[in-house]
Amino acid sequence: MLGRLDPATGEVEEVDLGNGSAPHGVIVGPDGAAWVTDGGRNAIQRVDHDRLEVAEFPLPSANANLNTAAFDGDGTLWFTGQSGVYGSVDGATGEVEVHDAPRGRGPYGIASTPDGTGTRRWRAATSLGSTGPTAASRSSTSRPTAAERAASGATAAATCG
Numbered sequence: 001m002l003g004r005l006d007p008a009t010g011e012v013e014e015v016d017l018g019n020g021s022a023p024h025g026v027i028v029g030p031d032g033a034a035w036v037t038d039g040g041r042n043a044i045q046r047v048d049h050d051r052l053e054v055a056e057f058p059l060p061s062a063n064a065n066l067n068t069a070a071f072d073g074d075g076t077l078w079f080t081g082q083s084g085v086y087g088s089v090d091g092a093t094g095e096v097e098v099h100d101a102p103r104g105r106g107p108y109g110i111a112s113t114p115d116g117t118g119t120r121r122w123r124a125a126t127s128l129g130s131t132g133p134t135a136a137s138r139s140s141t142s143r144p145t146a147a148e149r150a151a152s153g154a155t156a157a158a159t160c161g
Contacts, residue, residue: 013052024036027071037069043056064081065081065082066097071091075141080108
């Protein structure tokens, strides 16, 4: 179930996301829709702002253990799954891509920051103690240098583990 709160009235509208739904995160996309990482359905879901219709984008891999998501400057949704994946949903076409995380299990969060020449996607791993650009923007899995962090516009990074 996803709830939409009207702060002026306090009224909450509920949207049924389907059997087994277990939403983890919800963000508003550049299209004004709510985008949900739903671990119970192993899918990304888009809820239309006006009609409250749900479109589902199932992941091709089993049990990604979805967490947070972020949009890049091109309107692509990026997400992580603690089972050792990260991926994207093209907001225009609905195409879903899933990739193995460079260091395996543990990716938890992701953010997108402009770097002046495009967009970098940053992911954080809770059980791996690493933070850095995804393989989509950098082939190395080592920690970014201070110069790379400054060039990307990143102001802070945190690790756990």
